[in-house]
Amino acid sequence: MADKLITAAIVVVGVPAVLVGYIWATEQVLRVLPEGRKPRVRPWLWLGPALAFLAVFLIYPMIGTVVRSLQDSSGQNFVGLDNYAWFVGSSDALSALKNNVLWLVFLTLGVVALGLLVAVLVDRVRYETIAKSVIFVPLAISMVAASVIWLYMYQYKPEGAIQTGTLNAAIGVFGAGPVPWLQVQEFSVNTFMLILVMTWMWTGFAMVIISAALKGINPELMEAARVDGATEWQVFRGIVFPLLVPTLVVVSTTMIITALKAFDIVFTMTSGQLNTNVIANLMYSEMFKFGQYGRASAIAVVLLLAIVPIMFFNIGRFRQQEAVR
Amino acid sequence: MVRRFRWLAPLATLALVVGACTTTTTDGKTVTVIGTWTDAEQEAFLAMVAPWEAETGFTVKYQGTRSINDILAAGVPTGVLPDLAGLPGPGQMAEYAAAGALQPLDDVLDVATYESETASGLTSLGKVDGKTYGVFVKASVKGLIWYNPSLHEYGPSTPATWDELTAMGAANQGSADSLWCLGIESGDASGWPATDWIENILLRQAGPEVYNDWWAGNIPWTDPAIKTAFETYMEVVDNSYGGGTNAVATKFDLAGDPLFTSPPGCALFQQASFITGLGAFADATAGTDYNAFPFPAFNEQYANAVEGAGDLFGMFHATDAAKSLMKYLVTAEAQDIWVARGGALSANKNATSYPDEISTTMGGMIANAEALVFDASDQMPSAMNAAFWSHMVSLTSGSETVDEALDALQEVADDAYAQ
Numbered sequence: 001m002a003d004k005l006i007t008a009a010i011v012v013v014g015v016p017a018v019l020v021g022y023i024w025a026t027e028q029v030l031r032v033l034p035e036g037r038k039p040r041v042r043p044w045l046w047l048g049p050a051l052a053f054l055a056v057f058l059i060y061p062m063i064g065t066v067v068r069s070l071q072d073s074s075g076q077n078f079v080g081l082d083n084y085a086w087f088v089g090s091s092d093a094l095s096a097l098k099n100n101v102l103w104l105v106f107l108t109l110g111v112v113a114l115g116l117l118v119a120v121l122v123d124r125v126r127y128e129t130i131a132k133s134v135i136f137v138p139l140a141i142s143m144v145a146a147s148v149i150w151l152y153m154y155q156y157k158p159e160g161a162i163q164t165g166t167l168n169a170a171i172g173v174f175g176a177g178p179v180p181w182l183q184v185q186e187f188s189v190n191t192f193m194l195i196l197v198m199t200w201m202w203t204g205f206a207m208v209i210i211s212a213a214l215k216g217i218n219p220e221l222m223e224a225a226r227v228d229g230a231t232e233w234q235v236f237r238g239i240v241f242p243l244l245v246p247t248l249v250v251v252s253t254t255m256i257i258t259a260l261k262a263f264d265i266v267f268t269m270t271s272g273q274l275n276t277n278v279i280a281n282l283m284y285s286e287m288f289k290f291g292q293y294g295r296a297s298a299i300a301v302v303l304l305l306a307i308v309p310i311m312f313f314n315i316g317r318f319r320q321q322e323a324v325r
Numbered sequence: 326m327v328r329r330f331r332w333l334a335p336l337a338t339l340a341l342v343v344g345a346c347t348t349t350t351t352d353g354k355t356v357t358v359i360g361t362w363t364d365a366e367q368e369a370f371l372a373m374v375a376p377w378e379a380e381t382g383f384t385v386k387y388q389g390t391r392s393i394n395d396i397l398a399a400g401v402p403t404g405v406l407p408d409l410a411g412l413p414g415p416g417q418m419a420e421y422a423a424a425g426a427l428q429p430l431d432d433v434l435d436v437a438t439y440e441s442e443t444a445s446g447l448t449s450l451g452k453v454d455g456k457t458y459g460v461f462v463k464a465s466v467k468g469l470i471w472y473n474p475s476l477h478e479y480g481p482s483t484p485a486t487w488d489e490l491t492a493m494g495a496a497n498q499g500s501a502d503s504l505w506c507l508g509i510e511s512g513d514a515s516g517w518p519a520t521d522w523i524e525n526i527l528l529r530q531a532g533p534e535v536y537n538d539w540w541a542g543n544i545p546w547t548d549p550a551i552k553t554a555f556e557t558y559m560e561v562v563d564n565s566y567g568g569g570t571n572a573v574a575t576k577f578d579l580a581g582d583p584l585f586t587s588p589p590g591c592a593l594f595q596q597a598s599f600i601t602g603l604g605a606f607a608d609a610t611a612g613t614d615y616n617a618f619p620f621p622a623f624n625e626q627y628a629n630a631v632e633g634a635g636d637l638f639g640m641f642h643a644t645d646a647a648k649s650l651m652k653y654l655v656t657a658e659a660q661d662i663w664v665a666r667g668g669a670l671s672a673n674k675n676a677t678s679y680p681d682e683i684s685t686t687m688g689g690m691i692a693n694a695e696a697l698v699f700d701a702s703d704q705m706p707s708a709m710n711a712a713f714w715s716h717m718v719s720l721t722s723g724s725e726t727v728d729e730a731l732d733a734l735q736e737v738a739d740d741a742y743a744q
Contacts, residue, residue, distance in 0.1 A: 073744055091733075156574040158567030180570045183722045271513035273718045274573075288395040290708040292744075 022049065062304070069297035083298035093299070096277040099191050103259040103278060106192065110199040111255050112248055115206025120236065122207075123214055132211065136204035143201070143264035150197045151269055154181040182270055191276050197265050202258065206251045213247035214240070246321055253314040260307055279303055355384050356646045359396065360411035360636065363389040365602055369669070373662045377653045383646040391512065394707065401426045408647040412459055412637040414703035415450050421639065422458045428640045429456045433648045439655055442673050446697025447635060460655050461672035463663055464635035466687045467597040467700065468525035468620035471606075473584045474613065476501060476592055483618035485628070487529075487557075490593075490621045498592045506591035507565040507572040508580020509721060516714030518577045519721055520702040521632075522561065522595060527554040528630050530623040533696040536630075540701035542709075542742035546735040555720075555727045557623075562721055566590040569721040578603040585609060595620070597634065598687045602668025611667075611681035619690065631694040634703070635672060664688070706744065712737040 026045040030038050072079045087093045122131045138146065155165030156178055163169040168178040182190045217240060225235050263280035270276040272285070279299060287296035362370050367389045374385045390396060394413050400406040401424050412418045421427045436457060440448050443461065451459035470490070472479065477497035484490035494504050509518045528536045531550040538544045539551065562569045566583050567590075582605040583590025600606050601615075609615050622628040638654065640647055653659050657675035664671045665678040670688045679685045691697070702710045716734055719725040725733075 091736075156570065158571040161567075180574055180722075183570060183573055183724075185724050267513065271515060273515060273715045274722060274724065285711065288399055289711060290706075290741075291398050292708070 065297045065300050065304075068293055069301045071294045071297075073292045073294050075293055079294065083294045084302075086295055087298055087302060092277065093279075093282060095275055096272070096279050096282045099188070099275070099277060100260060100262070100279050102188060102191055103195055103198075103262050104256055107195050107198055107202070107259040107262075108252050108255040110195070111202045111206045112252055114199065114203045115210050115251065116244070116248065118203065118207045119210040119214055120240070123211065132204075132207065135207055138201045139204045141201070144268050146197060146201055147265050147268035150193075150200075154193060156180040156183075182276075183274055185275050188275070190270065190274055194265050194269060194276060197269070198258075198262065202255065206255070209251050210244060210247055213244055217243050246317065249317055250314065253310050253317070256310050257307055260303060353644060354382070354646060355386050356409060356644070356650050357407040358385055358387045358409045358650075359393060359407045360387070360389060360638075361391060361393050362411075362636075363391070365607075365668070369663045369666050372666070373659055374650065374653075376662075377650060377659070381646070381649055383649065385650065391514075397421065398707070406641040408642045408644060409638060409640055409650065411462075412639045415459070415637065415699055416704040416706070418451070418459045418637060418639060419453045422453045422456075426641055427458045428643045429458055430460065430640060430651060431457055433640070433643070433651050434460070434655060435652075442657065442675055443655070444672060444674060444692045444694070444697065446631075446633065446691070446694055447672050450635075450699050451637060459637040459639045460651070461635040462638050462654050463660060463669040464633055464672045464691050465598045465670055466619075466690050467521055467632040467634055468528075468595060469598055469600075469617045469687070470620060471581060471584065471594045471596060471600065471615055471617045472592060473589060474616050476584075476589055479616070479618060484621050486625075487621050487623050494593055500588040501590065501592040502583075502588065503564055503566040503591045504593060505561050505565040506580050506583050506594040507562065507569075507721075508575030508577050509572050509718065510574060510576045514714060515573075516717040516721075517702065518580070518596065519558065519572075519717035520713050521597070521700070522558045523554050523717070524701045525595070525620050525632055526557045526623070527551065527701075528632055528698060529620065529627050530554055530557070532624070532627045533630050533698050536698055536701060540704045542705075542738060546731045546738060552727060552731060555731065559720070559727060561595075569723050573718055573722040579605075581606060585614065598670055598684070599668055601684075611683050617683055617687075627696075629695040631690055631697050632700065633691055633694070633697050634700045706741040708744075709734075709738055709741040712741070 023046075026042070029045065030042060033041060068075065069083055070078055070080065072082075118131075118135055122128045125131065141149075152164075153166045154168075155163075156168060157163050157165070159178060163172050163178055165178075165181075167181060171177040171179070181193045184190055221239055222235050225239055230238065261280055262278050263284065266272055266276060266278050266281045267284070272278070272281045280303070283296050283299040283303070286292040286299065360367075360370065367387065371385070371387060374387075378384055388407075393411060394417070397406070397410060397413070397417065401421055404426075406426065412421070418427065422429075434457065439457075439460070444464070447461045447464060448457070451457050451461065476499050479493075484493050491504070498504055507518075509516055511517055524536070527539065527550065530553060535544065535550055539548075544551065562572065565572055567575075572580075577596070578600070581594040581596060581600060584592075584594055585605045598617075601611065606615060619631075638651070640651055655673060657671070657673045660671040660673045660676035661678045663669045664676055664684070665680060667680045667684065670684065670691055671677070672691075674692045677685065677688060679688055702713050705713065712734060716725065716730040720727065720730045
């Protein structure tokens, strides 16, 4: 116990001391430089620690992953592109890839459309704050907890027994069902049921961002249009929507990345069985369950390659917006 | 706002550091143990080690987790391992021993006494190249048929063959909705109860040799013997309460609950001996509310084959405290504490403080089995095991045929056994 307290004390006193010490030391270094060079060097010295952390915890593992993806499961021998060949030839991997595409398209569409709808509608009512809070709350729940909640929603009991699942109880009122929601593979119904959970969670996020952008639109623009005789739909179509496009793009790219990284819901609700697997869960299984570090790394690289263009697009968008300001 | 809470930052750092330290302490007096036991089983294990702690002054730091496979698979290459751990199965034990992570127990235990006291089927499963690396702390019998005596009491004349069982079962089904209860949902291990079905059927249709060749990868999945076992299982699915869809949607520990409803959902339920500690069984009384008989034979020749499972225990760090605990765990004195609580069978033949007659009979099955085989799926390569589970789920839900499932499994086997 005593040594723990000592460690804690060292950290509490030591960490700030090191930080202050570093800044002091950089100033000492800067003193010897000519006055004109100082403004150019100082940012790099201040950024130094952050860049070092980035290099150690992001760049180095990334390069390591790429190297690992070219090795066998033991990490002893190089096998060329075998792991990538496995990925392309494995029906499990391709089914996971197909599901990820469904996630990408329908999660993004669902979240953005619902978020926009709610943001525009609640903008016109007095109880806006309450309505927005209610829709935002699911985002605060952990993914696993949300999955467990929805497992109860989708619960299935045999026909004739009391339906304890919310959805089956609801359709039972009309004499329909019960439907084993997470087992229906026709039209990937079970995958859509999982996407619905994520949509439920993230709609609040899209709503908040879009709502903020909505507040930023100059009301005089809309007033002018209305005075000129535009209908509400024309105001939305001609003024509000075009001004929201940059925001919608940012929300969409964020959702695309979220969809590509989807893991928790699939792992908790179906563990990828019955053709609901996704890339991230496949990677987890290969690595931690099967010890196939090479294959898991190859999957990680594929996922990275899929995300990189979207990241660049997103950053480019941000830059454009900053430039406008 | 932000400024006002700045003083919290160092506190948060402190919390992180203290938290990190508590998980890495080793002072020589503590034995870190991880196992799959949670809830009631965790309590039983802690009760089991309590006398040892009182006697030696050492302490056990136990962590129960369902992801033991993942933790050990990640821990063996990195060296982040507990002192003692429950091992998933003999296959993984051999792997960890070959990697040099598991410590041999021949110098820790009094091997002669251990071997004379423990069922021979179990001691041989704990060996790699003649050295003992794993011991069994407790055991269970797989493939018992459970029934509710108030619906029909089978008494001593239990069905000896599968045909007899299906005939007697159907004749005495009474008000029960279906012959069988079935439930195979189990989180990310969903499907394992169905693999138990296949294993129990195959063991008694084709015998222990075919059984062992099968999990070792020496017999293809498309072999007629395997296909017959799968087809027998599909008959059970067709005669189960709520059908395959309900089986996939039902958690394994609650699957037997319809035995006790009125009218009953089913007349028979197949599960391992540990079910008595779970679901509606936990609150029911052995003998009056439920009873069990062994899985019947298909082929008379293999009538005395038993599928067992057990909690194989291995040592990763040979500290004095860990060695002392290992020595204690294999004794009858220790195992008696757990078996007296019910739901567990002892590995040590001298631990017989069973709470009821059913447990005593099952304990005898382990001690006297002519051929004791270990859970086949647990001994397959982990990718094979996961695919076996997953395809049993697809098959049971009706989204695959037997042939499709077997072809897909063989495809996985070609890859998994080659690694």
